[in-house]
Amino acid sequence: MNFKYSCVLLLAFFAASQAYSSSWGKKNSNDYLLSRQTEVRYPIKNNYWNVNVDFPRSGTTNMYNITFVNVIDNFRNSSGATPSLWSGGPGYRFVQINLRSLVSQGMDSTVEIWGR
Ligand SMILES: *[C@@H]1O[C@H](CO)[C@@H](O)[C@H](O)[C@H]1NC(C)=O
Numbered sequence: 001m002n003f004k005y006s007c008v009l010l011l012a013f014f015a016a017s018q019a020y021s022s023s024w025g026k027k028n029s030n031d032y033l034l035s036r037q038t039e040v041r042y043p044i045k046n047n048y049w050n051v052n053v054d055f056p057r058s059g060t061t062n063m064y065n066i067t068f069v070n071v072i073d074n075f076r077n078s079s080g081a082t083p084s085l086w087s088g089g090p091g092y093r094f095v096q097i098n099l100r101s102l103v104s105q106g107m108d109s110t111v112e113i114w115g116r
């Protein structure tokens, strides 16, 4: 295997392993971690999971401005859930993230919300 070929393989591996991790905004060094929650679901045959993660949780208030939202796919094998920003996020005090799993696949995703 020549050098060029192994570089391409390595890039392909990184692309695949990070496909379902996403972030919005930019984290500054003095931001606080406002929330971190991990959603784990077991696969359902021929069906998928659709999970909304709301911040702040209902019944609580958040006085910080969100700067950065980071969703980490703990599967790291490209079968994890696809995260989408549905509302709020950086510049707001609330955010709703949607996690949608693949059909017949579970999910293990961590949602981190940073702000100040
Ligand atoms: C949040 O952002 C608004 C608008 O930029 C600003 O007026 C406010 O002071 C910020 N709040 C905090 C806690 O930084």
Ligand SMILES: *[C@@H]1O[C@H](CO)[C@@H](O)[C@H](O)[C@H]1NC(C)=O
Pocket: 075, 076, 077, 079
């Ligand atoms: C991906 O990894 C998760 C956790 O290790 C596992 O449950 C799942 O079966 C894997 N999916 C594939 C397609 O390999």
